[in-house]
Amino acid sequence: MSERVQSILDRHAEGVPCEDLAAAFREHRRWSGDDPRLLLAEAAASTTGQGFVGGVKPTVERFREAFVMTGRVDSFDALATLDLEDEDLIDAFGAQRKRHVLLEAARVLADRPETDDLAALVGWASAADPYRYDADPIGSIAGVGPSSFQSLRQLAGIEAITPDPTVVALIDAVDDDLESSPLDTATDLRTIASGEWLALESSYTMLEVDRLAWWTFTDGDVREAVLEAAGSTVDLG
Numbered sequence: 139m140s141e142r143v144q145s146i147l148d149r150h151a152e153g154v155p156c157e158d159l160a161a162a163f164r165e166h167r168r169w170s171g172d173d174p175r176l177l178l179a180e181a182a183a184s185t186t187g188q189g190f191v192g193g194v195k196p197t198v199e200r201f202r203e204a205f206v207m208t209g210r211v212d213s214f215d216a217l218a219t220l221d222l223e224d225e226d227l228i229d230a231f232g233a234q235r236k237r238h239v240l241l242e243a244a245r246v247l248a249d250r251p252e253t254d255d256l257a258a259l260v261g262w263a264s265a266a267d268p269y270r271y272d273a274d275p276i277g278s279i280a281g282v283g284p285s286s287f288q289s290l291r292q293l294a295g296i297e298a299i300t301p302d303p304t305v306v307a308l309i310d311a312v313d314d315d316l317e318s319s320p321l322d323t324a325t326d327l328r329t330i331a332s333g334e335w336l337a338l339e340s341s342y343t344m345l346e347v348d349r350l351a352w353w354t355f356t357d358g359d360v361r362e363a364v365l366e367a368a369g370s371t372v373d374l375g
Contacts, residue, residue, distance in 0.1 A: 150311070151350050160346045165295070166295060167369075168368050173206070174256045175205075175211060175217060175255070176198055178293075180194060180195075181289050182231070184286065185281050197236070205227075210226075214245075214255045220241055222238060238279070239279055239281045247259055260295060263290065263291040266296075271287045276290070284330065292348070299330050299345070299347060301329035305348060308354060312336065333347050
C-alpha cells in the first residue's frame with residue numbers, strides 16, 4: 139500500500155460516499171434489484187453510449203413491461219429464444235446492436251451450469267477476465283467492448299472498473315500528483331489495469347475507485363438525476 143496514493147485518493151474522496159455507491163452494486167440495491175433479466179438488459183441498453191436517465195432506464199422499463207411483467211420472458215433461456223426482429227423487442231430497444239447483444243448474451247448465460255439465472259450471471263462475472271474479453275463468450279459478441287464487458291460485471295455485483303471517461307479523468311488526475319507511476323489511460327485495458335493498481339495501492343476497492351471517479355467527474359445535476367432514477371438511497375449532501 140502506498141501512503142501517497144492513499145492520500146491523493148482520500149483527498150478526491152472527501153465527502154464522496156464511495157462505500158455506499160459501491161455497495162449498491164454489490165448488494166443489488168439499485169432500481170433493477172437482483173433480477174438478472176433486467177441487469178442484462180441494462181448492460182445491453184448501454185452499449186450504444188446512451189445516458190442512463192434518458193436512454194438506458196427507459197429502454198429497460200419498456201423491456202420489463204413488454205416481456206417480464208407479461209411473462210413472455212421468465213428466464214435467460216426464454217430470452218434467448220426471442221427473434222432479433224421481434225416487434226416488441228424493437229419497440230423496447232430500438233438499435234439492432236443492443237438487441238443483438240441482449241439475445242446473444244442471454245444464450246451464453248442460459249448455457250451455463252448454475253441452477254438459476256442470477257447465479258449464472260454472477261458465476262460468469264466472477265470468472266470473466268477483462269484482459270481476455272475478446273476470447274470470452276460474452277466479450278466476443280459483436281457490440282461488446284471492454285466498457286460493456288466491465289459494466290455487466292459491475293451489475294452482477296463484481297469488483298470491476300469500467301474504462302469510461304470519468305475513470306480516465308480520475309486516473310490522469312492522480313497521475314499528475316505522483317512523481318512517477320505505472321498509470322496509463324492510452325487504451326481501455328491499460329485504464330482498467332491502472333484502476334486496479336490504484337485499488338492495490340490503497341484501501342479503496344476497484345468498484346469504489348470506479349464510483350469515486352463517476353461521482354467526482356460527473357456534473358452534479360446529472361449525478362443527482364442518475365441516483366434518483368436508479369433508486370439510490372445515498373445521501374447527496
